[in-house]
Amino acid sequence: MSLSKRLSVSSIRSESPLVFAAAPNADAEEWTKTWQTTLARDLIDSPVVSVDAETTVEDACELLLSKDLVCLAINNRPTSVPGGSPFDGLFDFSDVNAFLTLAATRHRWSAEELRENPRIDEIFTAAKAGKVPVHLVSNLSEKNPLVILPHNAAIVSLLSVFSTGTHRVVLRATPPSTDFAGFVSDRSLLSWFTNQAHETSTLHTFLSNSLSSLNLPSLYIYSAVVAAKASESVLDAMKLMSDQGVSSIAVIEEETGGLLSAVSVTDVGKVVVPSQSNQILSTPLKQFISMIKEPVGSTDGADRYPVYSVLPSSTLLYTMQKLIATDSHRLFVTDESQVQSPYFAPSPTTTLCGIVSIVDILSLFARVANIPDVDPTRMRHRRASSTSTSSSPPSGRSPEHSFLRSRSSSRTSLGRVPAGTNSLRNSVSSLDSFQWAERVPRP
Amino acid sequence: MMELFKVGGSCPDTNYLFMGDFVDRGFYSVETFLLLLALKVRYPERMTLIRGNHESRQITQVYGFYDECQRKYGSSNVWRWCCEVFDYLALGAIVDGRVFCVHGGLSPNLQGIDQIRGIDRKQEVPHDGPMCDLLWSDPDDITGWGLSPRGAGFLFGADITKAFAHHNALDLIARAHQLAMEGYKLMFENLIVTVWSAPNYCYRWVPISCIPCSRTEDSSSTSCGNVASILELDEHLGQEYKVFSHAPPVSSPFVSYWLKLSVSPRMYAQYPQNVHRRTISYDSPWSCRYIHLCFFFVPIDYCSRIPSTVASAHHRLCITKVMYYY
Numbered sequence: 001m002s003l004s005k006r007l008s009v010s011s012i013r014s015e016s017p018l019v020f021a022a023a024p025n026a027d028a029e030e031w032t033k034t035w036q037t038t039l040a041r042d043l044i045d046s047p048v049v050s051v052d053a054e055t056t057v058e059d060a061c062e063l064l065l066s067k068d069l070v071c072l073a074i075n076n077r078p079t080s081v082p083g084g085s086p087f088d089g090l091f092d093f094s095d096v097n098a099f100l101t102l103a104a105t106r107h108r109w110s111a112e113e114l115r116e117n118p119r120i121d122e123i124f125t126a127a128k129a130g131k132v133p134v135h136l137v138s139n140l141s142e143k144n145p146l147v148i149l150p151h152n153a154a155i156v157s158l159l160s161v162f163s164t165g166t167h168r169v170v171l172r173a174t175p176p177s178t179d180f181a182g183f184v185s186d187r188s189l190l191s192w193f194t195n196q197a198h199e200t201s202t203l204h205t206f207l208s209n210s211l212s213s214l215n216l217p218s219l220y221i222y223s224a225v226v227a228a229k230a231s232e233s234v235l236d237a238m239k240l241m242s243d244q245g246v247s248s249i250a251v252i253e254e255e256t257g258g259l260l261s262a263v264s265v266t267d268v269g270k271v272v273v274p275s276q277s278n279q280i281l282s283t284p285l286k287q288f289i290s291m292i293k294e295p296v297g298s299t300d301g302a303d304r305y306p307v308y309s310v311l312p313s314s315t316l317l318y319t320m321q322k323l324i325a326t327d328s329h330r331l332f333v334t335d336e337s338q339v340q341s342p343y344f345a346p347s348p349t350t351t352l353c354g355i356v357s358i359v360d361i362l363s364l365f366a367r368v369a370n371i372p373d374v375d376p377t378r379m380r381h382r383r384a385s386s387t388s389t390s391s392s393p394p395s396g397r398s399p400e401h402s403f404l405r406s407r408s409s410s411r412t413s414l415g416r417v418p419a420g421t422n423s424l425r426n427s428v429s430s431l432d433s434f435q436w437a438e439r440v441p442r443p
Numbered sequence: 444m445m446e447l448f449k450v451g452g453s454c455p456d457t458n459y460l461f462m463g464d465f466v467d468r469g470f471y472s473v474e475t476f477l478l479l480l481a482l483k484v485r486y487p488e489r490m491t492l493i494r495g496n497h498e499s500r501q502i503t504q505v506y507g508f509y510d511e512c513q514r515k516y517g518s519s520n521v522w523r524w525c526c527e528v529f530d531y532l533a534l535g536a537i538v539d540g541r542v543f544c545v546h547g548g549l550s551p552n553l554q555g556i557d558q559i560r561g562i563d564r565k566q567e568v569p570h571d572g573p574m575c576d577l578l579w580s581d582p583d584d585i586t587g588w589g590l591s592p593r594g595a596g597f598l599f600g601a602d603i604t605k606a607f608a609h610h611n612a613l614d615l616i617a618r619a620h621q622l623a624m625e626g627y628k629l630m631f632e633n634l635i636v637t638v639w640s641a642p643n644y645c646y647r648w649v650p651i652s653c654i655p656c657s658r659t660e661d662s663s664s665t666s667c668g669n670v671a672s673i674l675e676l677d678e679h680l681g682q683e684y685k686v687f688s689h690a691p692p693v694s695s696p697f698v699s700y701w702l703k704l705s706v707s708p709r710m711y712a713q714y715p716q717n718v719h720r721r722t723i724s725y726d727s728p729w730s731c732r733y734i735h736l737c738f739f740f741v742p743i744d745y746c747s748r749i750p751s752t753v754a755s756a757h758h759r760l761c762i763t764k765v766m767y768y769y
Contacts, residue, residue, distance in 0.1 A: 253504070261505060286504070293505050298468070301622035301644065303496070305579070305594035306505045309570065318590075325590035334570075 027202040032369045034196075035155040041171055043158070043192055044182035046070070048170055053077040053088050053135035060134040061096055061273055070266075071168060071183065073146075074138050087170070089138030089146050094247050097265040098140040100272065101242040103127070104235055104281060141265075142383045143245055148172060151181065155189070156369055162186045163366035165359050165379040167329075186358045187324070193365060194320045207317035211333065214316060216360050225332070225355045227252050230260055230286040234272065237263045237285055245383025250307075250332055250352055251285050259334055259352045261289045261306040309334045310356065316364075319356055330357035444475060446690045447640055451673050454482050455489040460536055462619040462638070463495020463546035463578070466525075467506035473515055476525060493536050495546040495619065496578040496595075498529035499568040530565050534577050541614045541680055548580030548618055549599050549607055551588050556611050570595060581621055582635050601631040608634055615682070617674060626672030626686045636682075642671035643689040 050073040051060055060072055071092040076085075106124060114121040119136065126132045139145055147161050147169045161169050166186075173181040197204045227250040228237050240249050241264075248264035263285060271291055272280050283291075289306065297303035309332040310319050322331060333354035359376040366374045451457050465479055466472035483490045496502060503509050503522065512522035535545040535556070543556065552573040553559060562574050569575050579596025582604060583589065589598035608616060616635040621628075623639040630636070675683045 260501070287510075290505055290507065290510070294468075299622070299644070301620065301639065302581075302593065303502075303506070304592070305570065306501060308594040311571075321590045322594070325592050326594045327592065328594075 027206065028368045028370075031200065031203060032156070034200075035159065035365075035369055038155045038192075040149060040153045040155060040158050040169075040184050041151065041181055043155075043184045043188045044171060045185050045188040046183045048073050048180045048182055050075050050087065051091075051134060054133045057096075057099055057132045057134050057137050060091055060137075061269065064091075064093065064096075065269065065273065070185075071144070072134075073170065073180075074135050077135060085146065085148055087146055087148075088135050090144050090168075091134055091138050092141075092144050093265040093269040094141035094143045094241075095137050095139060096273065097238055097268045098242045099123075099132075099137045100268065101235075101238045102140070105239065141242065141245070142386065143167070143247065143379050146170065148180075149184075151175065155192070156371065158184060158189050159362060159366040159369055160371050162189060162359055163363040163371060163374040163376060165376045167359065186362055187327075187329070189362060190320060190358050191324050193361075194317070194324055197317055197320075204317070207320070208315050210313050210315055211310065211319060211356060212312035214364060216354075216356060216364065225250055225352055227352065228263075228285060230254055230289075231284050233282050233284060234263075234268075234288050235281040237288075238268055238272075238281075241265055241268075243384065245380040248330060250355075251289060252352070257351070259307055259309065259332055260286070261293075262308075262332065263288065263292070264329070267292045307332060311335070312353065316361070320361060323358060323361075330355055330360075444478070446642075446687060447671075447673060450685050450687045451675065455486040458489045458491075460491040460493070460538070460544060462544055462617070463493055463532075464497045464619065465492070465495070466508040467497045467503060469507070470511065472508045472511050473521065473525075480528065491536055492532055493544065493546060494529060494532035494534055494564075494568075494578060496568065498526075498532060500526045501567070501570075526567075530567065532564075534562065534564050534574060535559055538676060539680060540612070542617060542676065543611065543613050543615070544617045545577050546618060547576070547578045547596055547620045548582055549597075549603060549616075550576030550580065551597060552576070554607065554610055579620075582618075582630050582637075601634075604631050604635050614680065622669060623672075624669045626670045627674065627684045636674065638672060638674050638684075639669070640671045640673055642669060642687060644669055 046069065049063070049067065049069055051063065053074050053076065055074075063069070064072060071090055074088040074091055076088050102120065102123065109117075109120065109124075114124070119140075123132060123136050123140075126136060143165070145166060147166055149157055149161070149169050149171050151172045151174045153169075153171065158169060168183050168185045171181045171184055173179040193203075197207050226240055226244045226246050228240055230251050230253055237249055237251075241247065247266075248262050250262050251260045252258070253260040267288075271288070280288075293304070293306060304326075308322065308326045308328050310322060312333055312335065319331060323329075332352055333356055335351050335353045357376070363374045363376045448454070451459070459482075461479060465476040469475075479490070479492060483492055497506065497508070503526065508525075509519065509522050512525070513519060515521075535543065537543050537556065550573040553576070558573070559577070564574060566574075568578055576596045579591065579593060581591060581593075581596070581598055583598035583600060585598055585600040586602055587600055588603065589600075591598050604616065607613070615633075617638055618635065619638055621637050621639070622644055623637050626639055626642075628637045628639075670686050670688045672684045672686045675685055677683070
């Protein structure tokens with residue numbers, strides 16, 4: 001996106017004092033008017049590619065990888081009620097990760113738990129029969145609901161959807177067509193806001209505030225950042241992402257406690273899925289990161305920094321520009337602390353102190369536009385409480401509490417999985433029962 | 444690397460300036476870097492090394508150098524000591540006051556070369572700021588500055604480049620950091636050049652005992668087919684680009700690590716420590732006449748072709764010299 005590259009980077013660090021900045025009311029009204037009149041269909045960034053509901057998960061995943069897509073729509077089954085939406089649901093890499101994690105950990109599920117979770121039971125039954133249809137795995141991650149907006153929806157409607165943590169909407173085509181015009185992603189909307197900053201000076205001023213002066217939900221709250229140690233395995237990372245309802249986790253370096261890199265569900269899709277053996281699941285994250293990074297820049301010398309981050313003093317505009325430039329979904333917020341070594345130069349360690357994602361920023365705009373019920377972390381809480389199984393209290397508990405509790409147990413990742421390599425081998429061989437390895441093609 | 448020395452002439456008969464990225468993405472990073480370091484110690488006025496973005500603890504942990512040291516020495520000591528040497532490498536160099544050399548590019552926080560001299564460089568490459576920008580930025584067809592898709596450094600346009608060159612009275616900015624299919628790439632009315640000295644960059648010959656990798660290629664795989672070049676400057680700073688392609692690959696699947704054979708690992712492990720104490724003396728970019736500018740990367744085929752007699756001789760010579768200085 002060459003347009004985004006031309007944006008000036010005049011203010012990278014803000015000099016404003018540590019006060020919570022708010023958008024002046026008059027300006028907010030001006031902006032909201034524009035947001036109510038600009039049409040969402042100008043922001044469509046990918047077509048709607050659909051698959052049959054009975055397509056296998058493996059084939060659907062192959063389609064995602066081969067066509068370089070991030071999401072598929074699943075057509076309705078013949079048995080579904082006519083007149084509603086033509087799609088059963090969506091399927092993306094978060095769902096792939098949830099499915100693979102389920103496959104690798106199926107021995108954890110007791111008969112009683114399966115009774116309480118009929119869909120999981122259906123998936124296991126289908127797997128035993130040898131074929132899992134993709135409609136069973138649609139939105140398995142609970143982060144990828146199907147949201148359809150009318151052809152003339154405006155930006156504000158997009159804001160309402162994205163501020164609940166959803167990452168994309170489907171837009172209908174202009175009537176009388178009953179087709180779908182395409183997907184609008186949260187990144188596309190963020191890009192639009194970034195461009196707007198150059199046309200609207202009042203918006204530019206507001207966006208020149210530092211992250212720490214804005215009321216973002218996951219800043220300075222270390223426990224909100226899901227992370228794993230570099231020595232933990234790929235399967236540990238997959239479980240964390242699935243259980244916590246996040247699409248990416250930070251990887252912390254053991255010796256210094258500094259931020260090394262990050263692993264996302266897309267990486268799982270691109271590296272774990274095509275892998276020829278299940279050994280990949282027990283690979284330490286440090287090695288996995290090298291495997292993810294190796295192809296990038298291997299033909300054009302354009303290596304990338306292992307982790308994308310900003311400081312609490314970075315401006316919101318800079319953060320938005322960096323998200324667009326690096327084509328990533330979130331940036332880690334780090335504080336630099338100097339570690340004094342007894343020998344030579346002090347080496348700065350990046351200490352993780354928060355995370356800023358695209359939906360966090362869009363939620364900020366949603367609040368400015370006075371949209372009610374803004375909660376970008378809602379999906380994570382719902383997911384975290386729903387994945388608590390046998391040893392946990394009933395799901396009637398408040399989402400926040402179980403989120404923190406399951407967070408601490410998943411840290412060690414030993415809570416429910418018996419320690420020792422035997423159990424890992426068992427869970428890995430259960431993956432075979434899904435006939436995954438045989439069916440996934442070589443890249 | 445031996446092919447490169449054939450094209451340009453061997454050191455010390457020819458002066459060389461290597462613009463960083465000595466390690467990572469290959470299997471002979473240790474041998475490559477230590478040979479360059481040996482040449483630097485032996486002929487300090489004829490060999491110049493500046494820092495690239497890969498001369499960093501964080502990057503080498505992800506892109507292979509850390510793993511290679513662990514494999515060859517059984518511990519992370521050599522990696523740690525090499526990283527300490529990296530901290531001392533200069534961030535840039537100037538040839539005769541007119542050609543500025545840097546690994547990546549320019550920084551919005553640096554207008555003058557004197558400001559570069561003022562940076563306290565003896566540290567790990569920060570993830571942002573002027574020191575980071577010098578090693579990570581790229582020239583691009585934009586106006587002004589842009590954020591880099593790499594996640595560090597900036598993109599800078601012709602206007603920025605011209606202003607910097609004018610302000611610092613430069614004829615040319617030579618840099619590396621990006622692949623150039625023809626071996627070199629001139630931009631902005633020949634004001635800035637990217638020099639790339641690793642031919643056939645995508646070719647990855649993987650020895651049998653390598654780390655498991657989902658993207659292994661065998662020795663008969665197709666390549667991205669780029670050529671490499673070195674920039675030769677004569678006494679009038681006239682430019683000549685000497686282009687070369689890869690040497691034929693070695694057919695033997697087993698590599699003899701000549702480093703380990705000729706010198707004991709323990710002596711090797713001490714080596715970088717002695718070296719960096721020696722190199723404290725150069726605090727600023729220096730000038731030299733009649734030099735070669737190269738971007739050096741890991742030529743995995745080359746190292747295995749070094750005749751062992753030559754390699755060992757080099758080695759012992761260097762080690763003797765170091766011992767003599769201390």
